[in-house]
Amino acid sequence: MRHLLDTRTLSRADALSILDVAEDMADTQLREVKKLPTLRGKTVVNLFFEDSTRTRISFEAAAKRLSADVINFSAKGSSVSKGESLKDTAQTLAAIGADAVVIRHGASGAPHTLAASGWIDAGILNAGDGTHEHPTQALLDAFTMRRRIHGAGASRGRDLDGVHVVIVGDILHSRVARSNVWLLSSLGAQVTLVAPPTLLPVGIEGWPASVSYDLDAVLAENPDVVMMLRIQGERMHDAFFPNSREYSRRWGLDDERLARLTGDSIVMHPGPMNRGLEISSGAADSPRSTVLEQVSSGVSVRMAALYLLLSGEREDQR
């Protein structure tokens, strides 16, 4: 694997291989000494143009447990024009000798631009770009689902065939939703997107997912997974919805809706949560909730991605 830029072009075989390596990584995390020597001497740069403490520390933990040297580069607030700083920063990191760059950027496609630019030779790992994709989030979500559904010891090699996943919230602006739609469908899951019509992109018809405006009707289908997305209250200023109270009433996972979930169905959230808005505390803290498992899965999946990116590169050079 040269780069990990999106799940749209990630093959099913590559996705399964990342998930299986992540299982190996997860096993090592149960040991008393969690650190592996695998990436000793490699330099991983966390290049964050947007603030994201959660994602950054997850990548940092992943790289450090593989013994890579980690440089955290927060480009936010830089006074140079943003375009110049992407190019200049990339060239600077190349000169420093970065082997992998984990990039978070507010502009959709920035990781693609970096990978195609020739400014830097390192492997590029997309840690969230604008409203485009967040591939490691989708991979950790799939990893978490696979473990809940098949069991931690029996997940290797398994896909998500026939699993019904409902994703609820601001699909229009969500990179998490996009990455999940492509990845989950390629793993065989049946995806339903639920949102107010204003928060669904025009042109969604071609996506491998069904679309509904009615959360209650979709919950009545007894889905296996209900994934709630963070909603930004400020969206109401652009008339995407009247106010957060109405949003919460129609599209929030409250205690009453939680009680209607059946069997072993699970509740997911990529964090950070707005408790009381898109998800109630009761739902967030219930046994169905995988919120904290998602966080620990994140470290395993990111270890796997870094390992495959950097060891693959080493093979290329031989």
Add this chain to the structure above:
Amino acid sequence: MTTPTPTTSKDTAVQNETYLIRGARLSSGETTDLILENGVIAELGNGLTRAGATTVDAEGLIALPGLVDLHTHLREPGFEHSETVLTGTRAAASGGYTTVFAMANTSPVADTAGVVEQELSLGEQAGYARVQPIGAVTVGLAGERLAELGAMAESRAKVRVFSDDGLCVSDPQLMRRALEYVKAFDGVIAQHAQDPKLTPGAQMNEGSVSAELGLTGWPAMAEESIIARDVLIAEHVGSRLHICHLSTAGSVEVIRWAKARGINVTAEVTPHHLLLTEELVRSYDARYKVNPPLRRAEDVLALREALADGTIDIVATDHAPHPAEAKECAWAEAANGMVGLESALSVVHESMVETGLIGWADVERVMSRTPAQIGRISGQGLAIAVGNPAEITLYDPAARSDFAVADLRGRSINSPYLGTSLPGRVQATFHRGYATVLGGELVPLEKIQELVASHA
């Protein structure tokens, strides 16, 4: 080798330069020789001879009236790192253009007689093509108060086309007033049709590709609704309206409807909207970022058909130079626009002529005659006939090559065609009777400057 006899005055030497063009094919299909003398077409016919004339072998070449671009961004004054009047007109000449209409979004904005006269003078000094300034509709392009349209019309620049291009005159009452006011001097408002309230932060065409790429959409209806509104205003007040860079199939339908109703509206399409689609945006390569954005394949086909059937009147380049750093960045941070003067004729050749939709007589109409008429400019866009000004382009339709940076003659290289195979090549351009391009190469600046001095 004999030394040419020195002439008595430099003026005479330059002005008497005579060209004998042999064997050019006219858009009618007829083959003819041409003699260009004293700035006009002196003779047409076969087997012409003229002592002392410079002979140009035009066998296999098509002779077109010099091309006229109604929509060029020359960037001077204010943005000389992107383009200047000199570099932009060199790009124009190399693309076969003899006239460019310079858009008003310079700095300062071309919203006063002083600025448009300055642009006119810069064009005269450059000498590679005629520069006809376009005046801003509103002061500073701010969309609030009318600029001094009358003063610009009466100035030495004789402005007839007014546009806030880059920005839409979105206030309907202001648009109505502007359309009414320019009737006093037979002016036209060239509208950049984009409802700003429907396109905040827009990055690309809104549809399945934008949904996937996570780029904010620029919906087709934001263009179509402004065109629909403006043709109704133009009808109501009986004014002349021109629509810049029409880009959607729906816009074509609105224009078709308006023309059928007898509304005095004309429309332009850019070469890039005739050839390129939004699929290119998947690369996130900012060379493909342009406003209005690249649209769907269905739109491209509708635009080609509309240009062929006359619903769209002209091709205009929207030549928009930008420095490298404005494109070497993330998509959302990149500037809108592409250079187009050097490639326009080849792109029209590829998209319209090679596809059998139009012939060379139509190319002459949509790239020279009609743009000159819409812009109310004299001495341009006229047929190749004895006595008409010697504004001529010689084009080799048989050539084909990969478009390269070396084909770009302006200051900026933000072309979407680099590395793309395109047909044809401009072999010569004649402006005011002298060559600005000869043998496929720009005539050197010193030579042009000499000619300019002699005409002054």
